[in-house]
Amino acid sequence: MKKQFFVLFICLFLIIMSACGNKTGNQANKGNGSSDKTLVLAAYGGSYEKKIKEAVIPKFEKKYGVKVKYITGSSVDTLSKLQAQKAHPQIDVAFLDDGPQAQAKAFGLLAPLDEKVVTNLENLYDIAKDEDNIGVGFGIISTGLAYNKETFQKNGWEPLKSWNDLADPKFKGNLVLPSIANTYGVHLLIMAAKANGGSEENIVPGFEALKKIAKNAVTFDKTADVSNYFLQGQTVASAWGSSRVYTLQDTGFPIEYVIPEEGAIALMSTISVVKNAPNNDLAQKFVNFVLSEEVQKDFAEALFDGPVNKNVKLEGDITKKVPYGQAEIDKLIKVNWKLVNEKRAEWTERANKEIEISH
Structure with missing residues (x-):
């Protein structure tokens, strides 16, 4: 009887210690900033997809300890998905041309940006900003x-x-x-x-x-x-x-x-947080990340997107191939x-x- 009790005691002790170890491990993971969250982007294909997957997503995943899923589609495709998912959104961040973005805003599919999180808003040219802070331009061609x-x-x-x-x-x-x-x-x-x-x-x-x-x-x-x-x-x-x-x-x-x-x-390429997105906080951080000087310069040099962040400095031939600076931006015709x-x-x-x- 004593032997059986001793075996039972040892088993219980091992279970308790295992639970404590898991708890400690979980706390350690949280301390390293890792997470089981997955941020879902709906964005352009082609050269944009290649660049975002190679140069933007890995850095964001590393910085915030999350995973990013990329759904490829044109602006019209993405707008259709947002409309279909309005009651139960599955997309966190939407990349849209300015026309479809204006439609998405009118349909009530997008959420306001949090200026406390998207701190790069204050560094942008006015042409990139929305009067209601619902979405923002990230590149101009x-x-x-x-x-x-x-x-x-x-x-x-x-x-x-x-x-x-x-x-x-x-x-x-x-x-x-x-x-x-x-x-x-x-x-x-x-x-x-x-x-x-x-x-x-x-x-x-x-x-x-x-x-x-x-x-x-x-x-x-x-x-x-x-x-x-x-x-x-x-x-x-x-x-x-x-x-x-x-x-x-x-x-x-x-x-x-x-x-x-x-x-x-x-033509303004925009990025927006989806209304009622599953990961609103991460989505806001991703928007801010895309508006950073590093990513903006990268997009200009690799994708020929004119930077909307006023602090970005470009040199050489690229300055002739993108709308760069207030004077060049002012020459372009804006669509109503x-x-x-x-x-x-x-x-x-x-x-x-x-x-x-x-x-």
Whole structure:
């Protein structure tokens, strides 16, 4: 009997000591800042995904002892996910172009930023800030014209100068244009209007101009990435973002970027905390991390995103390829996204019926 009691006592003692050891281990883990939390990002694909996964996520995971999950998708894809998950959000941080971001804000899908956590807000250019602190711009590029320099030289064509140049009959069967389904397509419509006496408020001249341009189009691209069309020789010119053009140029492809005489549109890439996000505190910290001088400079040099943090210092050729500094930012045309989003469904329906339907 005494022997059985002794064995039972030893077992209980070992169980208690094991529990204490686990508790000590857990406390040690917490002391090192580790966590079982997973921050979920919904963000762009392509070069953005590569850079964020290689240079941003590992540093953030190490700093805060968490894991980060990356969900790839266009701005339209991400907006659709946020709408579908509104009652039970599964995404913490959303990367969106400024147009879809304005829609997400209007739909009540995004949360305000906490200025006590997102301390880098005070270091930003005004163009990056939202008046209600719901989301923030993290990189600025311009939407202008891109063309294959080698093809133009072989044919003796002059470089593109105007948005209306896309309507030149010599380009028939040699253009791939952005669909109105993506931001570049909306920008093309707006600038086609502005180049012909119109505006967001008077978009009719834009549709009339696009009808002429569309005669040269092989197709209208919905992905916002026309690089393959350039590489395969299916397009010699298009309306596209400066960062995309310079990224392709960096591979050795003979593509050139032009700011037309009528101007180029500012395209802001934004980052927002999702309303009722599972990990709001971590999401706020991630936004602040992306706005830091280190990450901002990294994005500029690797992705050709103009920095929104005023403290970032750039040197050399990169300063000519990104909107850098207040003076350059002020030259860009700002879109009235509130008005555009009110009209976007109407414009999309009209574009599909009158312009893109035959492509």
